[in-house]
Amino acid sequence: MTIHISDSAQREGFKPCAHDYQVNCGNCRLNSICLPLALESDDIAQLDEIIQRSKPLQKGQHLYREGDDFQSVFAVRSGSIKAYKTTDDGREQVTGFYFPGEILGMDGISKNQHASSAKALETAAICEIPFASLEKLSAVMPSLQRHFFQLMSREITDDQVLITLLSKNSADERVAALMLSISTRNARRKLSATQFRLPMSRVDIGNYLGLTVETVSRVFSRMQKMEILKVDNKEIEILDLEGVRAMANVTS
Amino acid sequence: MTIHISDSAQREGFKPCAHDYQVNCGNCRLNSICLPLALESDDIAQLDEIIQRSKPLQKGQHLYREGDDFQSVFAVRSGSIKAYKTTDDGREQVTGFYFPGEILGMDGISKNQHASSAKALETAAICEIPFASLEKLSAVMPSLQRHFFQLMSREITDDQVLITLLSKNSADERVAALMLSISTRNARRKLSATQFRLPMSRVDIGNYLGLTVETVSRVFSRMQKMEILKVDNKEIEILDLEGVRAMANVTS
DNA sequence: ATGAGGCGTTGATGTGAATCAACGTCCCCG
Protein backbone atom coordinates (compact mmCIF):
# COMPACT_ATOMS: atom_id res chain seq x y z
CA MET A 1 0.00 0.00 0.00
CA THR A 2 1.19 3.45 -0.89
CA ILE A 3 1.97 5.70 2.00
CA HIS A 4 0.85 9.29 1.93
CA ILE A 5 2.29 11.89 4.21
CA SER A 6 1.93 15.60 3.86
CA ASP A 7 5.01 17.62 3.01
CA SER A 8 5.40 19.42 6.27
CA ALA A 9 4.82 16.27 8.26
CA GLN A 10 7.65 14.74 6.33
CA ARG A 11 9.80 17.80 6.91
CA GLU A 12 9.35 17.65 10.62
CA GLY A 13 9.61 13.97 11.20
CA PHE A 14 6.16 12.50 11.07
CA LYS A 15 7.19 9.18 9.59
CA PRO A 16 5.46 5.86 9.48
CA CYS A 17 7.58 3.54 11.51
CA ALA A 18 8.17 -0.11 11.68
CA HIS A 19 8.06 -0.18 15.42
CA ASP A 20 4.93 -1.93 16.54
CA TYR A 21 3.03 0.22 19.00
CA GLN A 22 0.64 -2.65 19.58
CA VAL A 23 -2.25 -0.39 18.85
CA ASN A 24 -5.09 -1.01 16.51
CA CYS A 25 -8.60 0.30 16.35
CA GLY A 26 -9.98 -2.91 17.79
CA ASN A 27 -8.07 -2.63 21.03
CA CYS A 28 -7.81 1.17 21.20
CA ARG A 29 -9.20 2.57 24.41
CA LEU A 30 -10.55 5.54 22.45
CA ASN A 31 -12.51 3.75 19.82
CA SER A 32 -15.82 4.54 21.44
CA ILE A 33 -15.06 8.23 20.86
CA CYS A 34 -13.25 7.97 17.60
CA LEU A 35 -15.44 5.34 15.96
CA PRO A 36 -18.82 5.29 17.64
CA LEU A 37 -20.19 3.01 14.99
CA ALA A 38 -21.70 -0.39 14.99
CA LEU A 39 -18.85 -1.82 13.02
CA GLU A 40 -18.41 -5.51 12.67
CA SER A 41 -15.01 -6.57 13.89
CA ASP A 42 -14.39 -7.46 10.28
CA ASP A 43 -15.07 -3.85 9.31
CA ILE A 44 -12.78 -2.59 12.01
CA ALA A 45 -10.05 -4.78 10.62
CA GLN A 46 -10.50 -3.19 7.20
CA LEU A 47 -10.37 0.26 8.67
CA ASP A 48 -7.33 -0.69 10.67
CA GLU A 49 -5.69 -1.68 7.44
CA ILE A 50 -5.73 1.84 6.00
CA ILE A 51 -4.77 3.67 9.17
CA GLN A 52 -1.16 4.57 9.62
CA ARG A 53 0.41 4.96 13.02
CA SER A 54 3.71 6.66 13.38
CA LYS A 55 6.29 7.83 15.76
CA PRO A 56 4.96 10.55 18.05
CA LEU A 57 5.05 14.22 17.19
CA GLN A 58 7.14 16.35 19.54
CA LYS A 59 5.85 19.52 21.11
CA GLY A 60 5.84 22.31 18.54
CA GLN A 61 6.07 20.07 15.50
CA HIS A 62 3.52 20.49 12.77
CA LEU A 63 1.19 17.76 11.62
CA TYR A 64 0.36 19.84 8.56
CA ARG A 65 0.44 23.45 7.50
CA GLU A 66 -2.06 25.70 5.81
CA GLY A 67 -1.66 25.24 2.08
CA ASP A 68 -0.14 21.75 2.25
CA ASP A 69 -1.59 19.18 -0.09
CA PHE A 70 -4.45 17.44 1.59
CA GLN A 71 -3.95 13.69 1.78
CA SER A 72 -5.28 12.54 5.10
CA VAL A 73 -7.33 13.33 8.12
CA PHE A 74 -5.84 12.62 11.54
CA ALA A 75 -7.00 11.19 14.83
CA VAL A 76 -5.29 12.15 18.06
CA ARG A 77 -4.25 9.07 20.04
CA SER A 78 -2.47 10.87 22.85
CA GLY A 79 -1.35 14.40 23.61
CA SER A 80 -3.06 17.40 22.10
CA ILE A 81 -3.02 19.48 18.96
CA LYS A 82 -3.91 23.07 18.21
CA ALA A 83 -5.29 24.06 14.83
CA TYR A 84 -4.87 27.61 13.61
CA LYS A 85 -5.12 29.87 10.61
CA THR A 86 -2.83 32.73 9.74
CA THR A 87 -4.66 35.94 8.85
CA ASP A 88 -3.83 38.23 5.95
CA ASP A 89 -1.90 40.52 8.23
CA GLY A 90 0.13 37.68 9.68
CA ARG A 91 -1.67 37.20 12.95
CA GLU A 92 -2.77 33.81 14.15
CA GLN A 93 -6.31 32.62 14.84
CA VAL A 94 -6.60 29.41 16.84
CA THR A 95 -9.57 27.50 15.44
CA GLY A 96 -9.56 24.50 17.73
CA PHE A 97 -7.87 22.28 20.26
CA TYR A 98 -7.93 18.54 19.65
CA PHE A 99 -7.65 15.88 22.35
CA PRO A 100 -7.33 12.08 22.23
CA GLY A 101 -10.11 10.44 20.26
CA GLU A 102 -10.82 13.59 18.26
CA ILE A 103 -10.34 13.97 14.54
CA LEU A 104 -8.92 16.91 12.66
CA GLY A 105 -7.96 17.96 9.17
CA MET A 106 -11.37 17.75 7.55
CA ASP A 107 -11.19 21.38 6.50
CA GLY A 108 -8.71 20.37 3.83
CA ILE A 109 -11.16 18.33 1.77
CA SER A 110 -12.88 21.23 0.06
CA LYS A 111 -9.86 22.61 -1.75
CA ASN A 112 -7.60 19.61 -1.56
CA GLN A 113 -5.31 21.75 0.54
CA HIS A 114 -5.22 22.17 4.27
CA ALA A 115 -7.11 25.33 5.22
CA SER A 116 -5.37 25.56 8.58
CA SER A 117 -2.20 24.43 10.30
CA ALA A 118 -1.96 21.88 13.08
CA LYS A 119 0.79 21.78 15.66
CA ALA A 120 1.47 19.60 18.70
CA LEU A 121 0.96 21.32 22.06
CA GLU A 122 2.84 18.47 23.70
CA THR A 123 4.17 15.10 22.57
CA ALA A 124 1.35 13.55 20.61
CA ALA A 125 0.66 10.21 18.98
CA ILE A 126 -1.41 10.43 15.86
CA CYS A 127 -3.29 8.05 13.59
CA GLU A 128 -3.21 9.10 9.96
CA ILE A 129 -6.20 8.15 7.84
CA PRO A 130 -5.52 8.55 4.12
CA PHE A 131 -8.60 10.21 2.71
CA ALA A 132 -8.55 8.41 -0.64
CA SER A 133 -8.71 5.06 1.14
CA LEU A 134 -11.35 6.36 3.47
CA GLU A 135 -13.51 7.41 0.54
CA LYS A 136 -13.19 4.01 -1.11
CA LEU A 137 -13.97 2.19 2.08
CA SER A 138 -16.92 4.49 2.78
CA ALA A 139 -18.53 3.58 -0.51
CA VAL A 140 -18.74 -0.05 0.59
CA MET A 141 -19.32 0.52 4.32
CA PRO A 142 -22.46 2.60 4.78
CA SER A 143 -21.90 2.96 8.50
CA LEU A 144 -18.45 4.40 7.88
CA GLN A 145 -19.77 6.84 5.31
CA ARG A 146 -22.43 7.91 7.75
CA HIS A 147 -19.88 8.26 10.50
CA PHE A 148 -17.73 10.60 8.47
CA PHE A 149 -20.65 12.72 7.41
CA GLN A 150 -21.50 12.96 11.09
CA LEU A 151 -17.96 13.85 12.12
CA MET A 152 -17.85 16.68 9.61
CA SER A 153 -21.27 17.86 10.65
CA ARG A 154 -20.09 17.83 14.24
CA GLU A 155 -17.19 20.06 13.29
CA ILE A 156 -19.68 22.48 11.73
CA THR A 157 -21.89 22.61 14.82
CA ASP A 158 -18.85 23.03 17.06
CA ASP A 159 -17.70 25.96 14.94
CA GLN A 160 -21.17 27.48 15.21
CA VAL A 161 -20.96 27.26 18.97
CA LEU A 162 -17.64 29.09 18.88
CA ILE A 163 -19.09 31.71 16.53
CA THR A 164 -21.89 32.34 18.99
CA LEU A 165 -19.47 32.46 21.90
CA LEU A 166 -17.29 35.04 20.15
CA SER A 167 -20.18 37.10 18.98
CA LYS A 168 -22.39 37.17 22.05
CA ASN A 169 -20.48 36.37 25.19
CA SER A 170 -18.32 38.29 27.63
CA ALA A 171 -14.74 37.41 28.51
CA ASP A 172 -15.92 35.67 31.70
CA GLU A 173 -18.43 33.60 29.78
CA ARG A 174 -15.93 32.60 27.11
CA VAL A 175 -13.26 31.41 29.51
CA ALA A 176 -15.79 29.58 31.69
CA ALA A 177 -17.26 27.91 28.60
CA LEU A 178 -13.83 26.70 27.51
CA MET A 179 -13.17 25.21 30.94
CA LEU A 180 -16.50 23.39 30.74
CA SER A 181 -15.76 22.14 27.25
CA ILE A 182 -12.41 20.72 28.31
CA SER A 183 -13.98 19.23 31.41
CA THR A 184 -16.69 17.50 29.36
CA ARG A 185 -14.24 16.14 26.84
CA ASN A 186 -12.05 14.85 29.66
CA ALA A 187 -15.00 13.08 31.19
CA ARG A 188 -15.76 11.44 27.86
CA ARG A 189 -12.32 9.90 28.02
CA LYS A 190 -13.01 8.67 31.56
CA LEU A 191 -10.68 11.23 33.04
CA SER A 192 -11.45 13.69 35.79
CA ALA A 193 -14.02 16.31 34.91
CA THR A 194 -12.74 18.55 37.67
CA GLN A 195 -8.97 18.31 37.56
CA PHE A 196 -6.83 18.63 34.48
CA ARG A 197 -3.76 20.21 33.02
CA LEU A 198 -4.18 22.72 30.23
CA PRO A 199 -1.82 21.81 27.41
CA MET A 200 -2.05 25.23 25.81
CA SER A 201 -0.61 28.59 26.86
CA ARG A 202 -2.62 31.62 27.94
CA VAL A 203 -1.78 33.17 24.60
CA ASP A 204 -3.41 30.25 22.81
CA ILE A 205 -6.49 30.44 25.02
CA GLY A 206 -6.84 34.15 24.40
CA ASN A 207 -6.29 33.69 20.73
CA TYR A 208 -8.94 30.98 20.52
CA LEU A 209 -11.45 33.02 22.51
CA GLY A 210 -10.77 36.36 20.87
CA LEU A 211 -9.25 37.86 24.03
CA THR A 212 -5.85 39.14 25.08
CA VAL A 213 -3.59 37.20 27.44
CA GLU A 214 -4.13 39.83 30.10
CA THR A 215 -7.88 39.42 29.98
CA VAL A 216 -7.63 35.63 30.20
CA SER A 217 -5.33 35.96 33.16
CA ARG A 218 -7.69 38.37 34.90
CA VAL A 219 -10.66 36.06 34.36
CA PHE A 220 -8.73 33.20 35.94
CA SER A 221 -7.85 35.44 38.88
CA ARG A 222 -11.49 36.44 39.25
CA MET A 223 -12.59 32.80 39.19
CA GLN A 224 -10.03 32.01 41.87
CA LYS A 225 -11.26 34.85 44.04
CA MET A 226 -14.81 33.56 43.62
CA GLU A 227 -13.53 30.14 44.63
CA ILE A 228 -15.11 28.36 41.71
CA LEU A 229 -11.79 27.43 40.11
CA LYS A 230 -8.31 26.73 41.38
CA VAL A 231 -5.56 27.72 38.99
CA ASP A 232 -1.95 26.77 39.48
CA ASN A 233 -0.22 27.71 36.29
CA LYS A 234 -1.58 25.10 33.84
CA GLU A 235 -3.15 22.92 36.51
CA ILE A 236 -6.86 23.53 36.81
CA GLU A 237 -9.27 22.34 39.44
CA ILE A 238 -12.95 23.10 39.15
CA LEU A 239 -14.10 23.71 42.72
CA ASP A 240 -17.70 24.60 41.96
CA LEU A 241 -19.05 23.20 38.73
CA GLU A 242 -22.37 24.98 39.14
CA GLY A 243 -20.53 28.21 39.73
CA VAL A 244 -18.54 27.79 36.52
CA ARG A 245 -21.74 26.94 34.64
CA ALA A 246 -23.35 30.06 36.04
CA MET A 247 -20.41 32.14 34.90
CA ALA A 248 -20.56 30.56 31.45
CA ASN A 249 -24.27 31.34 31.37
CA VAL A 250 -25.30 27.90 30.18
CA THR A 251 -28.40 26.06 31.21
CA SER A 252 -27.29 22.48 30.45
CA MET B 1 -41.08 7.44 -3.50
CA THR B 2 -41.70 8.51 0.05
CA ILE B 3 -41.62 12.20 0.64
CA HIS B 4 -39.84 13.58 3.68
CA ILE B 5 -40.52 17.03 4.96
CA SER B 6 -39.51 18.38 8.31
CA ASP B 7 -42.23 19.16 10.82
CA SER B 8 -41.93 22.88 10.81
CA ALA B 9 -41.72 23.04 7.05
CA GLN B 10 -44.96 21.16 6.98
CA ARG B 11 -46.48 23.52 9.51
CA GLU B 12 -45.63 26.55 7.49
CA GLY B 13 -46.51 25.34 4.07
CA PHE B 14 -43.41 23.85 2.47
CA LYS B 15 -45.22 21.20 0.47
CA PRO B 16 -44.16 19.22 -2.52
CA CYS B 17 -46.42 20.27 -5.28
CA ALA B 18 -47.64 18.78 -8.48
CA HIS B 19 -47.10 21.94 -10.42
CA ASP B 20 -44.24 21.46 -12.81
CA TYR B 21 -41.70 24.21 -12.37
CA GLN B 22 -39.87 22.93 -15.41
CA VAL B 23 -36.72 22.83 -13.42
CA ASN B 24 -34.31 19.97 -13.10
CA CYS B 25 -30.65 19.78 -12.27
CA GLY B 26 -29.76 19.26 -15.91
CA ASN B 27 -31.20 22.55 -17.06
CA CYS B 28 -30.74 24.52 -13.84
CA ARG B 29 -28.77 27.68 -14.37
CA LEU B 30 -27.14 27.15 -10.98
CA ASN B 31 -25.82 23.67 -11.43
CA SER B 32 -22.27 24.84 -11.92
CA ILE B 33 -22.39 26.24 -8.39
CA CYS B 34 -24.56 23.64 -6.78
CA LEU B 35 -23.08 20.56 -8.43
CA PRO B 36 -19.61 21.36 -9.68
CA LEU B 37 -18.95 17.74 -10.48
CA ALA B 38 -18.10 15.86 -13.58
CA LEU B 39 -21.37 14.01 -13.52
CA GLU B 40 -22.54 12.01 -16.49
CA SER B 41 -25.93 13.21 -17.67
CA ASP B 42 -27.09 9.80 -16.56
CA ASP B 43 -25.87 10.56 -13.04
CA ILE B 44 -27.58 13.90 -13.03
CA ALA B 45 -30.81 12.20 -13.94
CA GLN B 46 -30.43 9.91 -10.94
CA LEU B 47 -29.77 12.85 -8.66
CA ASP B 48 -32.70 14.68 -10.16
CA GLU B 49 -34.83 11.74 -9.25
CA ILE B 50 -34.30 12.15 -5.51
CA ILE B 51 -34.55 15.93 -5.41
CA GLN B 52 -37.87 17.43 -4.46
CA ARG B 53 -38.95 20.82 -5.63
CA SER B 54 -41.83 22.53 -4.02
CA LYS B 55 -43.87 25.64 -3.93
CA PRO B 56 -41.84 28.64 -2.85
CA LEU B 57 -41.35 29.66 0.74
CA GLN B 58 -42.74 33.06 1.64
CA LYS B 59 -40.71 35.68 3.47
CA GLY B 60 -40.46 34.80 7.15
CA GLN B 61 -41.43 31.15 6.73
CA HIS B 62 -39.15 28.51 8.17
CA LEU B 63 -37.50 25.81 6.14
CA TYR B 64 -36.65 24.01 9.36
CA ARG B 65 -36.18 24.81 13.00
CA GLU B 66 -33.49 23.97 15.51
CA GLY B 67 -34.38 20.62 17.02
CA ASP B 68 -36.49 19.38 14.10
CA ASP B 69 -35.79 15.88 12.90
CA PHE B 70 -33.13 15.98 10.25
CA GLN B 71 -34.29 14.45 6.98
CA SER B 72 -32.86 16.54 4.19
CA VAL B 73 -30.37 19.14 3.14
CA PHE B 74 -31.60 22.01 1.01
CA ALA B 75 -30.37 23.96 -1.99
CA VAL B 76 -31.52 27.51 -2.61
CA ARG B 77 -32.88 27.95 -6.12
CA SER B 78 -34.00 31.55 -5.77
CA GLY B 79 -34.36 34.08 -2.98
CA SER B 80 -32.30 33.88 0.18
CA ILE B 81 -32.28 32.15 3.54
CA LYS B 82 -30.83 33.04 6.89
CA ALA B 83 -29.67 30.34 9.28
CA TYR B 84 -29.55 31.07 12.98
CA LYS B 85 -29.22 29.49 16.39
CA THR B 86 -31.02 30.51 19.53
CA THR B 87 -28.74 30.95 22.52
CA ASP B 88 -29.43 29.67 26.03
CA ASP B 89 -30.66 33.07 27.07
CA GLY B 90 -33.03 33.35 24.13
CA ARG B 91 -31.00 35.61 21.90
CA GLU B 92 -30.42 34.84 18.27
CA GLN B 93 -27.11 34.22 16.51
CA VAL B 94 -27.19 34.36 12.73
CA THR B 95 -24.78 31.71 11.47
CA GLY B 96 -25.09 32.27 7.75
CA PHE B 97 -26.88 33.71 4.76
CA TYR B 98 -27.58 31.41 1.83
CA PHE B 99 -28.06 32.54 -1.76
CA PRO B 100 -29.10 30.69 -4.94
CA GLY B 101 -26.90 27.69 -5.68
CA GLU B 102 -25.82 27.34 -2.04
CA ILE B 103 -26.62 24.41 0.19
CA LEU B 104 -27.66 24.44 3.81
CA GLY B 105 -28.79 22.11 6.55
CA MET B 106 -25.67 19.98 6.81
CA ASP B 107 -25.27 20.83 10.48
CA GLY B 108 -28.19 18.52 11.20
CA ILE B 109 -26.39 15.33 10.20
CA SER B 110 -24.36 14.90 13.36
CA LYS B 111 -27.25 14.55 15.77
CA ASN B 112 -30.00 13.71 13.33
CA GLN B 113 -31.61 16.96 14.39
CA HIS B 114 -31.23 20.38 12.91
CA ALA B 115 -28.69 22.35 14.95
CA SER B 116 -29.98 25.68 13.67
CA SER B 117 -33.11 27.20 12.18
CA ALA B 118 -33.51 28.43 8.62
CA LYS B 119 -35.94 31.10 7.55
CA ALA B 120 -36.68 32.83 4.24
CA LEU B 121 -35.50 36.44 4.02
CA GLU B 122 -37.70 36.86 0.94
CA THR B 123 -39.73 34.54 -1.25
CA ALA B 124 -37.47 31.59 -1.93
CA ALA B 125 -37.58 28.49 -4.07
CA ILE B 126 -35.85 25.51 -2.56
CA CYS B 127 -34.70 22.08 -3.66
CA GLU B 128 -34.98 19.48 -0.96
CA ILE B 129 -32.47 16.64 -1.04
CA PRO B 130 -33.46 13.75 1.23
CA PHE B 131 -30.31 12.75 3.02
CA ALA B 132 -31.05 9.03 3.14
CA SER B 133 -31.32 8.93 -0.66
CA LEU B 134 -28.25 11.06 -0.97
CA GLU B 135 -26.27 8.64 1.16
CA LYS B 136 -27.37 5.67 -0.92
CA LEU B 137 -26.60 7.41 -4.15
CA SER B 138 -23.22 8.56 -2.83
CA ALA B 139 -22.19 4.98 -2.18
CA VAL B 140 -22.52 4.18 -5.86
CA MET B 141 -21.46 7.54 -7.28
CA PRO B 142 -17.95 8.35 -6.04
CA SER B 143 -18.03 11.84 -7.52
CA LEU B 144 -21.20 12.63 -5.61
CA GLN B 145 -19.73 11.32 -2.37
CA ARG B 146 -16.67 13.42 -2.96
CA HIS B 147 -18.81 16.44 -3.75
CA PHE B 148 -20.69 16.21 -0.49
CA PHE B 149 -17.56 15.77 1.55
CA GLN B 150 -16.29 18.90 -0.18
CA LEU B 151 -19.47 20.85 0.47
CA MET B 152 -19.31 20.06 4.16
CA SER B 153 -15.65 20.87 4.30
CA ARG B 154 -16.41 24.17 2.61
CA GLU B 155 -18.94 24.93 5.31
CA ILE B 156 -16.23 24.29 7.91
CA THR B 157 -13.72 26.59 6.25
CA ASP B 158 -16.37 29.29 5.82
CA ASP B 159 -17.17 29.05 9.51
CA GLN B 160 -13.47 29.38 10.32
CA VAL B 161 -13.32 32.55 8.28
CA LEU B 162 -16.24 33.95 10.27
CA ILE B 163 -14.59 32.90 13.53
CA THR B 164 -11.48 34.82 12.56
CA LEU B 165 -13.52 37.83 11.46
CA LEU B 166 -15.37 37.92 14.79
CA SER B 167 -12.29 37.36 16.84
CA LYS B 168 -9.79 39.65 15.16
CA ASN B 169 -11.48 42.33 13.10
CA SER B 170 -12.98 45.75 13.79
CA ALA B 171 -16.54 46.74 12.97
CA ASP B 172 -15.37 48.44 9.77
CA GLU B 173 -13.49 45.37 8.65
CA ARG B 174 -16.39 43.04 9.39
CA VAL B 175 -18.97 45.02 7.47
CA ALA B 176 -16.61 45.57 4.54
CA ALA B 177 -15.81 41.85 4.46
CA LEU B 178 -19.49 40.96 4.33
CA MET B 179 -20.04 43.34 1.42
CA LEU B 180 -17.15 41.71 -0.42
CA SER B 181 -18.47 38.24 0.32
CA ILE B 182 -21.90 39.09 -1.08
CA SER B 183 -20.31 40.77 -4.05
CA THR B 184 -18.22 37.69 -4.84
CA ARG B 185 -21.12 35.32 -4.49
CA ASN B 186 -23.19 37.54 -6.77
CA ALA B 187 -20.47 37.47 -9.38
CA ARG B 188 -20.38 33.68 -9.21
CA ARG B 189 -24.02 33.74 -10.25
CA LYS B 190 -23.20 36.07 -13.14
CA LEU B 191 -24.84 39.01 -11.41
CA SER B 192 -23.37 42.38 -10.73
CA ALA B 193 -20.44 42.41 -8.33
CA THR B 194 -20.98 46.08 -7.60
CA GLN B 195 -24.72 46.57 -7.35
CA PHE B 196 -27.09 44.47 -5.33
CA ARG B 197 -29.94 44.52 -2.90
CA LEU B 198 -29.36 43.22 0.60
CA PRO B 199 -32.12 40.78 1.46
CA MET B 200 -31.45 40.97 5.20
CA SER B 201 -32.10 43.71 7.74
CA ARG B 202 -29.47 45.71 9.58
CA VAL B 203 -30.36 43.72 12.67
CA ASP B 204 -29.49 40.49 10.85
CA ILE B 205 -26.23 41.93 9.58
CA GLY B 206 -25.27 43.08 13.05
CA ASN B 207 -26.27 39.80 14.52
CA TYR B 208 -24.20 37.85 12.00
CA LEU B 209 -21.17 40.07 12.50
CA GLY B 210 -21.38 40.35 16.28
CA LEU B 211 -22.26 44.06 16.17
CA THR B 212 -25.25 46.17 17.12
CA VAL B 213 -27.56 47.75 14.53
CA GLU B 214 -26.27 51.18 15.42
CA THR B 215 -22.71 50.20 14.72
CA VAL B 216 -23.62 48.64 11.38
CA SER B 217 -25.49 51.78 10.43
CA ARG B 218 -22.55 53.97 11.42
CA VAL B 219 -20.13 51.89 9.36
CA PHE B 220 -22.39 52.26 6.32
CA SER B 221 -22.51 56.01 6.89
CA ARG B 222 -18.75 56.13 7.18
CA MET B 223 -18.35 54.18 3.95
CA GLN B 224 -20.70 56.58 2.20
CA LYS B 225 -18.77 59.56 3.45
CA MET B 226 -15.58 57.94 2.16
CA GLU B 227 -17.35 57.43 -1.15
CA ILE B 228 -16.43 53.79 -1.40
CA LEU B 229 -20.03 52.58 -1.05
CA LYS B 230 -23.42 53.98 -1.91
CA VAL B 231 -26.17 52.88 0.45
CA ASP B 232 -29.83 53.52 -0.20
CA ASN B 233 -31.67 51.50 2.38
CA LYS B 234 -31.06 47.92 1.16
CA GLU B 235 -29.68 48.89 -2.22
CA ILE B 236 -25.90 48.77 -2.25
CA GLU B 237 -23.49 50.04 -4.83
CA ILE B 238 -19.80 49.48 -4.45
CA LEU B 239 -18.17 52.63 -5.81
CA ASP B 240 -14.58 51.75 -5.05
CA LEU B 241 -13.85 48.07 -4.80
CA GLU B 242 -10.24 48.64 -3.83
CA GLY B 243 -11.39 51.00 -1.13
CA VAL B 244 -13.73 48.39 0.29
CA ARG B 245 -10.96 45.80 0.13
CA ALA B 246 -8.68 48.18 1.97
CA MET B 247 -11.30 48.72 4.65
CA ALA B 248 -11.79 44.96 4.99
CA ASN B 249 -8.05 44.59 5.30
CA VAL B 250 -7.78 41.75 2.83
CA THR B 251 -4.96 41.19 0.42
CA SER B 252 -6.78 39.12 -2.21
C1' DA C 1 25.95 31.93 39.03
C1' DT C 2 23.91 34.63 35.74
C1' DG C 3 21.32 36.82 32.56
C1' DA C 4 18.23 36.38 28.65
C1' DG C 5 13.92 35.05 27.01
C1' DG C 6 9.34 32.95 27.46
C1' DC C 7 5.32 33.00 30.12
C1' DG C 8 2.03 34.70 33.43
C1' DT C 9 0.09 38.26 36.54
C1' DT C 10 -1.36 42.80 37.96
C1' DG C 11 -2.14 47.83 37.65
C1' DA C 12 -3.06 52.28 35.08
C1' DT C 13 -4.90 54.28 31.10
C1' DG C 14 -7.20 54.50 26.55
C1' DT C 15 -10.68 53.41 23.16
C1' DG C 16 -14.03 51.12 20.08
C1' DA C 17 -18.26 49.63 20.24
C1' DA C 18 -22.39 49.01 23.34
C1' DT C 19 -25.98 51.31 25.39
C1' DC C 20 -29.36 54.79 25.93
C1' DA C 21 -32.11 58.12 23.76
C1' DA C 22 -34.39 60.66 20.27
C1' DC C 23 -36.13 61.10 15.86
C1' DG C 24 -37.27 60.19 10.76
C1' DT C 25 -39.36 57.17 7.24
C1' DC C 26 -42.14 53.77 5.49
C1' DC C 27 -45.99 50.82 5.47
C1' DC C 28 -49.90 48.59 6.96
C1' DC C 29 -54.38 48.60 9.02
C1' DG C 30 -58.28 50.60 11.30
Next chain:
DNA sequence: CGGGGACGTTGATTCACATCAACGCCTCAT
Protein backbone atom coordinates in the same frame (compact mmCIF):
# COMPACT_ATOMS: atom_id res chain seq x y z
C1' DC D 1 -56.66 60.27 7.33
C1' DG D 2 -54.17 58.95 11.37
C1' DG D 3 -51.57 56.18 14.39
C1' DG D 4 -48.85 52.21 15.62
C1' DG D 5 -45.02 49.41 14.67
C1' DA D 6 -40.90 47.90 12.25
C1' DC D 7 -36.77 49.61 10.63
C1' DG D 8 -32.93 52.77 10.10
C1' DT D 9 -30.01 56.76 11.41
C1' DT D 10 -27.55 59.87 14.46
C1' DG D 11 -25.84 61.82 18.86
C1' DA D 12 -24.33 61.50 23.88
C1' DT D 13 -22.64 58.64 27.35
C1' DT D 14 -20.79 54.43 29.36
C1' DC D 15 -18.12 50.41 29.81
C1' DA D 16 -15.64 46.09 28.86
C1' DC D 17 -11.73 44.93 27.12
C1' DA D 18 -7.35 46.37 24.75
C1' DT D 19 -3.16 48.50 25.33
C1' DC D 20 0.81 49.96 27.72
C1' DA D 21 3.84 49.17 31.39
C1' DA D 22 6.15 46.90 35.12
C1' DC D 23 7.38 42.95 37.47
C1' DG D 24 7.88 37.91 39.13
C1' DC D 25 9.00 33.27 38.09
C1' DC D 26 10.79 29.66 35.39
C1' DT D 27 14.18 27.41 32.47
C1' DC D 28 18.02 27.02 29.90
C1' DA D 29 22.40 28.15 27.85
C1' DT D 30 26.77 30.03 28.76
